[in-house]
Each structure stands twice: as structure tokens, then as C-alpha cells.
Amino acid sequence: MADEAGRNLRPLTLHVPEPKFRPGDAVSFDDMVFPEAGSVARPPVDADPSTLRDLPFSLIRVLDPEGKAVGPWDPRLPVERVKHMLRGMMLTRTYDDRMFRAQRQGKTSFYMKCTGEEAVAIAAAEALHRDDMCFPSYRQQGLLIGREWPLVDMMCQVYSNAGDRLKGRQLPIMYSVKDAGFFSISGNLATQYPQAVGWAMASAVKGDTRIAASWVGEGSTAEGDFHSACIFASVYRAPVILNIVNNQWAISSFAGFAGAEATTFAARGLGYGIAALRVDGNDALAVYAATEWAAERARTNCGPTLIEHFTYRVEAHSTSDDPSAYRSAEEAKNFPLGDPIERLKQHLIRLGEWDEASHDALQAELTEQVRAAGREAEKLGVLSGTAFNHGFETIFEDVFAEMPQHLKEQSEQMAEERRAAGV
Amino acid sequence: MTTMNMIQAINSAMDVTMERDNGVVVMGEDVGYFGGVFRATAGLQKKYGKTRVFDTPINECGIIGVAVGMAAYGMRPVPEIQFADYIYPGLDQLISEAARLRYRSAGEFTCPITVRSPFGGGIFGGQTHSQSPEGIFTHVAGLKTVIPSNPYDAKGLLIAAIEDPDPVLFFEPKRIYNGPFDGHYDRPVQPWSKHASSEVPEGYYTVPLGKAAVVRAGEAVTILCYGTMVHVALGVVEASGIDAEVIDLRTLLPLDIDTIQASVEKTGRCVIVHEATRTGGFGAELSAQVQERCFPYLEAPIERVTGWDTPYPHSLEWAYFPGPVRLGEALKRVMKD
Numbered sequence: 001m002a003d004e005a006g007r008n009l010r011p012l013t014l015h016v017p018e019p020k021f022r023p024g025d026a027v028s029f030d031d032m033v034f035p036e037a038g039s040v041a042r043p044p045v046d047a048d049p050s051t052l053r054d055l056p057f058s059l060i061r062v063l064d065p066e067g068k069a070v071g072p073w074d075p076r077l078p079v080e081r082v083k084h085m086l087r088g089m090m091l092t093r094t095y096d097d098r099m100f101r102a103q104r105q106g107k108t109s110f111y112m113k114c115t116g117e118e119a120v121a122i123a124a125a126e127a128l129h130r131d132d133m134c135f136p137s138y139r140q141q142g143l144l145i146g147r148e149w150p151l152v153d154m155m156c157q158v159y160s161n162a163g164d165r166l167k168g169r170q171l172p173i174m175y176s177v178k179d180a181g182f183f184s185i186s187g188n189l190a191t192q193y194p195q196a197v198g199w200a201m202a203s204a205v206k207g208d209t210r211i212a213a214s215w216v217g218e219g220s221t222a223e224g225d226f227h228s229a230c231i232f233a234s235v236y237r238a239p240v241i242l243n244i245v246n247n248q249w250a251i252s253s254f255a256g257f258a259g260a261e262a263t264t265f266a267a268r269g270l271g272y273g274i275a276a277l278r279v280d281g282n283d284a285l286a287v288y289a290a291t292e293w294a295a296e297r298a299r300t301n302c303g304p305t306l307i308e309h310f311t312y313r314v315e316a317h318s319t320s321d322d323p324s325a326y327r328s329a330e331e332a333k334n335f336p337l338g339d340p341i342e343r344l345k346q347h348l349i350r351l352g353e354w355d356e357a358s359h360d361a362l363q364a365e366l367t368e369q370v371r372a373a374g375r376e377a378e379k380l381g382v383l384s385g386t387a388f389n390h391g392f393e394t395i396f397e398d399v400f401a402e403m404p405q406h407l408k409e410q411s412e413q414m415a416e417e418r419r420a421a422g423v
Numbered sequence: 424m425t426t427m428n429m430i431q432a433i434n435s436a437m438d439v440t441m442e443r444d445n446g447v448v449v450m451g452e453d454v455g456y457f458g459g460v461f462r463a464t465a466g467l468q469k470k471y472g473k474t475r476v477f478d479t480p481i482n483e484c485g486i487i488g489v490a491v492g493m494a495a496y497g498m499r500p501v502p503e504i505q506f507a508d509y510i511y512p513g514l515d516q517l518i519s520e521a522a523r524l525r526y527r528s529a530g531e532f533t534c535p536i537t538v539r540s541p542f543g544g545g546i547f548g549g550q551t552h553s554q555s556p557e558g559i560f561t562h563v564a565g566l567k568t569v570i571p572s573n574p575y576d577a578k579g580l581l582i583a584a585i586e587d588p589d590p591v592l593f594f595e596p597k598r599i600y601n602g603p604f605d606g607h608y609d610r611p612v613q614p615w616s617k618h619a620s621s622e623v624p625e626g627y628y629t630v631p632l633g634k635a636a637v638v639r640a641g642e643a644v645t646i647l648c649y650g651t652m653v654h655v656a657l658g659v660v661e662a663s664g665i666d667a668e669v670i671d672l673r674t675l676l677p678l679d680i681d682t683i684q685a686s687v688e689k690t691g692r693c694v695i696v697h698e699a700t701r702t703g704g705f706g707a708e709l710s711a712q713v714q715e716r717c718f719p720y721l722e723a724p725i726e727r728v729t730g731w732d733t734p735y736p737h738s739l740e741w742a743y744f745p746g747p748v749r750l751g752e753a754l755k756r757v758m759k760d
Contacts, residue, residue: 014474016455016473016474016477016478017478018473022456109547109548109737110547110549160737160738164738167736168736168737168738168739169549169550169734169736169737169738169739170549170550170737171548171549171550171551171552171737172737174549186551187508187549187550187551187552188508188509188511188551189481189509219480219481220481222480222481222482222485223481223482223483223512224482224484224512225512250452250481251452251453251457251460252453252456252457252460252478253452253453253478253481257478257479257480257481258480258481259480320460321460325457326456326457383547383738385547385608385609385740385741386608386609386741388738388739388741388742389738390738390739392739392742394739395731395733395736395739395742395743396731396733399732399733399734406702406732407731407732407733410701410731410732414731414742417748417749417752418748420752420755421748421751421752423748
């Protein structure tokens with residue numbers, strides 16, 4: 001139809017993304033086509049980013065369907081280190097299960113599991129140096145477990161109890177462990193990304209040898225902080241690894257609302273001239289290899305690397321979420337990249353280094369380890385609205401290095417009012 | 424009339440305005456198919472379609488910036504920021520753009536957006552799910568700030584906000600979404616259905632912006648409050664037997680100073696309650712205005728009962744929350760002489 005100016009123009013339409021499957025839908029991921037394990041070339045770590053433009057659209061995979069490690073990205077790890085990763089992933093899942101139950105039992109307010117994504121953090125912890133600095137999101141508890149940080153300390157944080165070094169201030173799972181190179185977690189999304197770049201820049205300014213790594217979910221790449229991190233990392237060739245954990249869902253929003261319909265998340269690196277890899281996030285050996293490559297690149301002043309880990313969020317976003325309201329339960333079962341623990345287990349079995357009996361024995365040992373840690377942590381209390389695990393005066397500590405007068409007055413006022421009211 | 428909780432009332436306000444005006448669009452993280460993490464937009468996408476109720480990327484700057492652009496086109500966007508604690512990446516668009524668009528273009532471009540956002544504590548949300556940032560916005564010239572305290576007001580105020588020709592921050596006290604809360608965290612929660620203000624008309628009505636409500640008439644002292652704190656104040660007054668006048672501000676800016684002034688001139692005493700931090704908080708503005716207008720009538724210093732000047736703690740939430748103990752003590756002090 002002609003408009004007022006007599007032009008015959010078509011009406012515009014707005015595209016709003018829609019995921020393929022909703023609750024109750026039968027799920028088939030047949031259209032997800034991945035390169036075969038071993039088929040992606042491994043460039044030298046000092047390769048110019050302009051020669052790496054195919055990698056963001058591919059998928060680095062090491063474990064083939066039978067569990068054999070194949071191709072140039074096979075990190076050829078000693079079997080003991082592979083077993084260490086398997087143990088770390090199993091311990092992470094066992095810990096998650098226990099803490100999730102603790103939340104359901106009313107012992108804390110909140111919890112977040114990383115089920116299905118264990119390889120992303122555990123393999124990174126294995127590949128990085130122990131003193132490299134991590135700026136995680138809230139779903140990389142595996143970094144602490146991979147670095148063998150005591151479970152009791154983590155549980156005390158989740159319980160906000162008397163043993164919580166953070167004085168009960170932070171929401172459960174928002175750990176801070178400087179001694180494990182683990183930055184204080186923020187609930188605000190992607191804020192850690194430019195901070196990791198800044199830490200890496202400082203390390204370079206000082207002639208240090210340590211590098212930084214950060215993690216965000218694919219949903220959080222939409223935040224402006226993501227751009228801030230990439231532009232600074234690119235401009236200063238910061239020794240940093242920027243990980244994107246693409247677990248397909250940001251609460252109820254599928255990856256399409258972060259741009260996945262248009263391109264891959266790894267491809268974001270191209271516009272910044274940052275080397276970018278796309279990795280099978282459920283393949284611990286592939287995650288290890290990609291992290292090792294990026295770390296070596298950073299350590300030799302070749303600049304930052306962006307790594308997209310393609311994986312799946314098997315469980316709810318958090319204990320406050322119910323995914324059955326927005327996605328098909330079949331997705332997790334049918335996800336074509338399988339389960340990271342199961343795949344590494346098959347690999348070890350194929351090597352003749354593992355069997356069902358040794359797996360069951362390890363699981364029993366880890367279950368007992370977590371149970372024992374849980375008992376110890378709970379001796380120091382659990383979260384409760386009526387029994388306070390930290391002195392009221394701690395509310396006013398650490399706002400500043402030195403407490404200003406107004407906070408001293410407010411602290412006194414609190415004590416006075418409670419005394420006067422007899423509580 | 425039907426019984427609604429705060430969520431249902433807020434949902435109904437968007438439903439009613441979307442029905443009346445096809446320029447009203449709802450946008451934000453998880454608001455579409457899922458209907459919002461607090462379910463405030465449940466059913467709206469199904470009813471009005473994906474181009475009027477849509478999920479967004481996780482980018483608060485984008486959510487508000489896009490809303491400003493849609494408003495410039497002539498629509499009435501109602502963006503949701505999932506928690507007020509996450510609004511800060513959008514501040515440039517709100518403070519530098521939305522608030523000043525009418526002024527800097529001399530009315531050529533306007534910005535009738537309503538930013539909805541759950542705020543406040545009392546839910547063990549820790550420092551990133553508990554903040555009360557309203558004082559940041561009342562400090563900005565060009566923004567209106569509205570905070571309801573019950574389902575009836577929530578619906579009427581939200582409709583008025585959406586129809587308002589200028590940008591409105593609509594902060595929803597998430598602690599009272601499902602029932603009023605008097606600050607006694609150790610007692611069972613009452614549902615809204617037992618409260619008269621849960622009687623909400625199904626259709627269109629407005630509660631005008633800029634008008635406070637005297638929710639309890641009294642002679643002895645004026646309590647100024649809004650949101651969750653209205654219920655804390657009413658609970659304390661009932662328990663103390665003090666004949667206090669409780670004023671629910673409902674709109675912080677523009678402020679209904681006439682209602683406040685009349686009350687303080689009558690009672691001669693004033694206690695201000697909010698959950699936000701104290702220094703430079705909205706209570707400071709209220710205290711200044713009451714002092715400026717009512718000085719000859721004041722019989723005691725104005726008291727402020729507020730959150731402490733610290734980040735919101737997780738496990739010590741009930742020591743931080745300005746609940747019945749603190750308000751009770753403040754009332755004793757102000758009534759002393």
C-alpha cells in the first residue's frame with residue numbers, strides 16, 4: 001500500500017528470538033553439528049589473531065565418541081593428572097548435591113549448582129598455575145575445589161556461620177579466597193571481566209609472571225562490562241584469559257537473547273582482534289588444552305585469548321529458580337556433548353586405567369569426604385534468622401579501613417537501642 | 424473488586440494499560456515467556472504478543488537506553504530491572520538522558536518511560552538483592568520516584584506512572600509482594616488477602632502521583648514512611664499505644680509536602696523511616712523540608728530511622744533492617760519531653 005508520499009514501502013517487523021523447545025516439547029538437537037574430535041588444527045601460541053579467524057566458528061574437541069583422546073589439541077597429560085581432574089569434577093558435583101540439599105533443609109538461604117559444567121572450572125584449575133589469578137562468576141566453585149581449597153571453609157561461607165571468614169556478609173556461594181587466587185565474587189554480572197584485565201595489566205606493569213583469567217556466562221556477555229574488558233585487553237595486549245561459559249540458558253533466557261542466533265560467542269573476539277577459541281566445554285581434555293594454549297600465549301606476551309566453552313546448564317539457575325516453567329526437561333538428557341564426568345571416566349576406562357569398581361570406590365570416598373566436611377562446618381552453625389553467628393558490631397567493620405565517626409556512632413546506637421529494648 | 428497480592432496488582436496495572444494503549448510495551452530480563460522472576464509479567468506475552476512483551480539481553484544500559492529510544496518514537500515503554508541492585512549500569516541513560524530529554528529539547532522529545540524494579544531487603548538477598556537506591560534518583564532533576572505499599576495503591580500508582588508524560592522510577596518493595604510485613608521476622612507472615620487494601624478493582628483506575636496517604640490518623644507524632652516501612656510503622660504504633668499519624672508518602676518526588684506539613688504542624692513531632700542508608704538518604708531531604716516549614720511547631724528533634732551506612736549484610740539482615748526495635752526506641756525518644 002502506498003504511503004502519504006506515494007511510496008510503496010513494506011511495513012517493518014520486529015524479530016524477537018524464540019528458543020526451539022519449550023516445556024513439554026520433544027527435543028532433538030540434530031541440527032547442532034560439531035566438528036569431529038581431533039579435526040581442528042592447533043596453531044602455534046604466538047599466531048597472529050588475524051590468522052585464527054576460523055577457530056571461533058569451529059569447536060575444539062579431544063575426546064572422541066569412544067573416549068579416545070585424538071588430534072593436535074590432545075594435551076597428552078600423565079594419567080594421574082587426568083584422574084585428578086575426574087576426582088575434582090566428581091567432588092564438585094558431590095559438594096553441590098550436599099549444599100543444594102542443605103538449602104532445601106533450611107540451613108541456608110540460597111545455592112547455585114554447576115552440574116554439567118564441572119569440566120569448565122576443573123580443567124582450567126588444572127591448566128593454570130596455582131598462583132594465576134581467577135576472577136570467576138558465581139558458577140566456578142570448581143576452581144576452588146580444583147585448587148584443593150578446604151570444603152569446610154567453603155561450606156562455612158554458604159552457611160554464613162561462625163567459621164565464615166566473610167563474616168556472613170555475602171550471599172551463599174559468593175566466595176572470596178585470596179589465598180587460592182580466587183577474587184571476591186559479585187552478584188552484579190560481568191563486573192569481574194574488566195577487573196581481570198586490570199589485574200593482568202598490573203601484573204604486566206610490574207614485570208610479574210602471573211596471568212589472570214575470568215569467567216562469565218553467555219548471558220552476561222551482553223553487559224557493557226564485557227565490551228570494556230575486551231577493548232582494554234586488546235589495546236594493552238593484557239595477559240588475560242577471558243572465558244565465556246555458554247551453558248545455553250541465563251535464567252529463563254536462552255542464548256539467543258545474548259546474540260547466539262547471529263553468531264558464536266567466541267566470534268566476539270574477532271572485532272577486537274583478540275585470539276578466540278570455541279571449545280567443547282564438556283570435554284575436560286579440550287578445556288585443559290585450550291586453557292593451556294591461552295595461558296602460554298598470555299605468558300609470552302602474545303596477548304589475551306577469548307574462549308567460549310560450549311556446555312549446558314543441567315540444573316536450575318539457582319535454588320530460587322524452576323526451569324520446568326520455561327524449557328523442556330528433555331534438553332539436558334539429549335544435549336549432544338554428553339556429561340563431562342561420564343566422558344572423562346570413559347576415557348580412563350579406555351586407557352585401561354579405570355573401571356566401574358574404582359569409580360564407585362572414588363564416589364564413595366568423595367561422598368564421605370563431603371559428609372565429614374558438612375558435619376564439621378555445621379558444628380559452627382548454619383544460617384538462621386534468629387540465631388546470629390557474628391557480632392552485631394561486625395556490620396560496621398570493613399566499610400572503610402578506619403571506621404569514621406558516623407559509623408562508630410551508629411554502632412553504639414545499635415547496641416544502645418537493643419539494650420534499651422531488652423533484645 | 425477482587426483480591427490481589429502486590430504481584431497480581433502490578434500485573435493487572437500493566438494488563439489494563441496495554442489493553443487501552445498499544446504503545447505500552449513491557450521489556451526486561453526474563454519478563455517474556457517466563458513472566459518475570461517474581462511473576463509480575465506472567466501471561467502478558469501470551470496476551471499481547473512477543474513484540475509488546477519481550478525478553479531482553481542482560482544489559483541494563485541497553486534496557487533503559489532502548490526504552491528511551493522507543494519513547495522518543497512515541498511509545499510508552501515499561502522496562503523492568505530485575506533487582507534495583509542491578510540498575511547501576513543503566514544510570515547514564517536514566518540520569519543523563521531520560522531525565523533531561525524534555526528539558527534539553529525544550530519539549531521536542533519526551534521520555535514517558537516507567538522503570539519498574541523490585542527493591543529493598545528482608546528476603547536474605549545479601550548486598551546484591553536488597554538495596555534501596557531511591558535516594559539516588561530523587562536527587563536527579565527530571566525523574567519521578569514512586570513506591571507503593573499495598574496492592575490497591577500499587578495498581579493505581581503504576582497505571583498513573585505509565586500514563587505520566589515523564590520518566591518514573593517505580594520501586595516495588597519485594598518483601599511485601601505476597602503479604603504485608605511488620606518487621607517481626609520471627610512471626611508468621613500474613614497474606615494480603617487478610618488486608619483491606621488487597622481489594623483491587625479489576626479494571627482501570629489511578630492513584631495520582633504526588634499524593635501521600637494518611638494511613639493512620641493521630642495527634643501525638645507524625646511518622647513519614649513508604650513501602651515496607653509503612654507496615655513496620657503501623658505495627659509499632661499499634662503495639663506502643665502512641666497516637667501516631669502515619670503517612671505513606673507513595674510518591675517521593677514530586678513530594679506531597681502539604682500533607683506532611685499539615686500533619687507535623689498538628690503533632691509537633693516527626694519520625695522518618697526508610698530502609699535505605701542514612702547519610703544523604705531521602706530522609707535527609709524530608710527532615711530538611713519539615714524543619715524549614717514546621718520549625719515553630721516542632722517540640723522535639725526530628726528522628727530518622729534508617730538502614731545503617733554500610734552495605735546490606737546477608738546473615739545479620741535483622742540487625743540491619745530498621746525494624747520494630749529501632750522504630751520503637753526512636754518513638755520513645757521523640758515522645759520523651
